Amino acid sequence: MTDAQGRRLHACARALAPGATIVEIGSFRGRSAIVLALAAPAGTRIVCxxxxxxxxRGPQEFAPDAALGDADTAAFAANLAAAGVADRVEHVRAFSDAPAAFAAVPGPVELLYVDGAHRYGPALADLTDWGARVAPGGTLLVHDTFSSVGVTLATLRRLLPDPAWSYAGRDGSLARWVRTAGGPPSWAARAADAARVLGQLPWFARNVLLKAVLLARLRPLARLLGHGPADGPWPY
Incomplete structure (x- = not known):
């Protein structure tokens, strides 16, 4: 998560009305959860x-490891406690498609932040099943859009053709969508929305190429693609 993405999370959470519900899918060690908890108004429910x-857990880390998972859980709890927000966050230790996850959030969601598994299948399921729970006028933030192949393909399949969603821009790879309220948008509005989304595909292609370059340790070529030491190990 970049600084700009953290500011976006903060702004979206801060704009909520008291009593709203925030759901985060994919919390890792709590950095984004802390941002949400510090920004959200009193009375906001935050479920991670x-x-x-x-x-x-990150690039090229696909296989389960129970010891790493337990360490991440402990770090998540410790980081929330250190930030003074442990009492504001509910942690559901379950996969996002598990019955326990859905049971934990029976009502509508005003802010949904998706940063879970980036493979196509899980990403599509998160956008479909959890996206359906976002209230009209609510916000969906999707990390690694136009950066991860799986997340991008899931976005293009699930969100782009759906008139219930309007693309509201991105901060790096953090894409923002708003669930439309009222009637469906006009065809002209939908066409303009699609053009904005498809206009991000050159940046997506650049990121896919950049990841291949970084994996091959071709740092000079990465710099030619605009990725320097200050940008971290991966394009976000």
């Missing part, structure tokens, strides 16, 4: 869903 299975 993460199985902490030691898998899908």
């Amino acid at each position: 869903i993460d199985p902490h299975a030691g898998s899908d």
Whole structure:
């Protein structure tokens, strides 16, 4: 999560009315959860869903590892406590498609932040099943859009053709969508929305190429693609 993305999370959480519900899918060690908890108005319910299975922790980390998962859970709890927000966050240690996860949030969601498994299948399921719970006028933030292949393909399949969603821009790879309220948008509005989304595909192609370059340790070529030391190990 970049600083700009943290500011976006903060702004979206701060704009909520008291009594709203925030759901985060994929919490890792709590950095984004802390931002949400510090920004959200009093009375906001914040539910963080993460199985902490030691898998899908970052680039090229797919296999489960129970010891890593337990360490992540402990770090998550410790970081929330250190930030003074442990009492504001509910942690559901389950996969996002598990019955326990859905049971924990029976009502509508005003802010949904998806940063779970980036493979196509899980990403599509999160956008479909959890996206359906976002209230009209609510916000969906999707991390690694136009950066991860799986997340981007899931976004193009699930959100782009759905008139219930309007693309509201991005901060790096953090895409913001708003669930439309009222009647469906006009065809002209939908066409303009699609053009804005498809206009991000060159940046997506650049990120896919950049990841291949970084994996091959071709740092000079990465710099030519605009990725320097200050940008961290991965394009976000």
